[in-house]
Amino acid sequence: xxxxxxxxxxxxxxxxxxxxxxxxxxxxxxxxxxxxxxxxxxxxxxxxxxxxxxxxxxxxxxxxxxxxxxxxxxxxxxxxxxxxxxxxxxxxxxxxxxxxxxxxxxxxxxxxxxxxxxxxxxxxxxxxxxxxxxxxxxxxxxxxxxxxxxxxxxxxxxxxxxxxxxxxxxxxxxxxxxxxxxxxxxxxxxxxxxxxxxxxxxxxxxxxxxxxxxxxxxxxxxxxxxxxxxxxxxxxxxxxxxxxxxxxxxxxxxxxxxxxxxxxxxxxxxxxxxxxxxxxxxxxxxxxxxxxxxxxxxxxxxxxxxxxxxxxxxxxxxxxxxxxxxxxxxxxxxxxxxxxxxxxxxxxxxxxxxxxxxxxxxxxxxxxxxxxxxxxxxxxxxxxxxxxxxxxxxxxxxxxxxxxxxxxxxxxxxxxxxxxxxxxxx
Ligand SMILES: *Cc1c(COP(=O)(O)O)cnc(C)c1O
Numbered sequence: 001x002x003x004x005x006x007x008x009x010x011x012x013x014x015x016x017x018x019x020x021x022x023x024x025x026x027x028x029x030x031x032x033x034x035x036x037x038x039x040x041x042x043x044x045x046x047x048x049x050x051x052x053x054x055x056x057x058x059x060x061x062x063x064x065x066x067x068x069x070x071x072x073x074x075x076x077x078x079x080x081x082x083x084x085x086x087x088x089x090x091x092x093x094x095x096x097x098x099x100x101x102x103x104x105x106x107x108x109x110x111x112x113x114x115x116x117x118x119x120x121x122x123x124x125x126x127x128x129x130x131x132x133x134x135x136x137x138x139x140x141x142x143x144x145x146x147x148x149x150x151x152x153x154x155x156x157x158x159x160x161x162x163x164x165x166x167x168x169x170x171x172x173x174x175x176x177x178x179x180x181x182x183x184x185x186x187x188x189x190x191x192x193x194x195x196x197x198x199x200x201x202x203x204x205x206x207x208x209x210x211x212x213x214x215x216x217x218x219x220x221x222x223x224x225x226x227x228x229x230x231x232x233x234x235x236x237x238x239x240x241x242x243x244x245x246x247x248x249x250x251x252x253x254x255x256x257x258x259x260x261x262x263x264x265x266x267x268x269x270x271x272x273x274x275x276x277x278x279x280x281x282x283x284x285x286x287x288x289x290x291x292x293x294x295x296x297x298x299x300x301x302x303x304x305x306x307x308x309x310x311x312x313x314x315x316x317x318x319x320x321x322x323x324x325x326x327x328x329x330x331x332x333x334x335x336x337x338x339x340x341x342x343x344x345x346x347x348x349x350x351x352x353x354x355x356x357x358x359x360x361x362x363x364x365x366x367x368x369x370x371x372x373x374x375x376x377x378x379x380x381x382x383x384x385x386x387x388x389x390x391x392x393x394x395x396x397x398x399x400x401x402x403x404x405x406x407x408x409x410x411x412x413x414x415x416x417x418x419x420x421x422x423x424x425x426x
Contacts, residue, residue, distance in 0.1 A: 024089060024093060037083055039280035040083045041276055043077050060072070079273075094225075096225055096228055097255055101260055102238070102250060102282070103272045103274055105251050106235070108251055110178075110215065112267045112272045113176070114175075118175040123173065124147060125150050125210075126149060126151050126179070127161075128153050129186065130178070130180050131180065132385065147175070150164045150171070155396065179212070184218055186344060188317075189319065191331045192231055193335070196212055211259070213235060216236055217240050217241070219336060220234065223338035232256070233259065236253075239251075244371060244373060246373070250279075292409055296409055300343065303405070308321070314346045314401065342371065346399055346401045350399075353401060358377055361418055364376065364405065364419070365377070384404070
């Protein structure tokens, strides 16, 4: 049989990512014919000779460049590992990227990226609300290192971003524009093409071009692919949809070869690498990613339709409900191919009523996180976003009656029945 494990097409016919997830990058001949890529649970790799060891160290430290077609040899699992590399190759396919690194968590992907691209005096521009850990990193640790930050509220649209970029460029060089679109928990979208355009204008006045990085955890990779809309980097908490079974913690960052090499160098130095067992679980998960994301999106749509007719529900933050004429609708049509399955809804009666519903749920579990096979619900104001001051929370729509739900792959009618019994005695 020809060696076809790195082929992405059959003749002229281009293969889709979901087909490539079963075999891309893995040569069974190197592993006794095993159909699945083994978990290479090893910390280090044996050199064939001292000369080869010397060469591999020269390559991995960047002292010499690989020749065209030459493969980077294996040295030590903080730098590279076959299971981990195959996971990286496959995530890059989903993101339509040249290269990818995986890391020990979503936060380590974000922190490694921001550390690799920023130096003291630089400014990071970010969208709000942003993941709590990212907020703490940007406004806490990085500020202490004299890396400054300017936020803008994503629901304010391009105007907010424009002002933030202007303010930031007066403070120093903008190193990274870090976005979450849609945001969590209110699902507001940021226009990536517009953002790219604004950044390019700023670029001319700076020494270094600002990098547009998108945390694509909420919709990616199935429903949104930021690199196709002008982003430089696409980041994930793989813990969520990509891992998808609520049984691992991981992260990734995809982009062009040059940028990823820069971030990989920092990852290999500070040790935010993913372990091989987690990478092996990711390979398992990638095979069913598309059908899981599709099934939960279908379920979410049905749950939204139910909530939309419920008299206790005052608001639903779900991109699939956007209507023509809303500027958000235009962005949605342009950059997303689906609404995903994590959304929020507000009920009458504030925290007391919301807690009452959460406490009564029987099938849907009360937990933070999202994107797993099981449905999860939580209360952003008291849980994931409790660190945001109340006045700010009200401003960004994280009200006391808001419940966030991540729809899993259970039968949608069962999820609806659970919500109905929990909400009907409000
Ligand atoms: C969960 C999450 C993170 C952090 O990921 P971890 O894997 O928990 O470190 C970052 N961004 C978003 C949008 C998330 O939902």
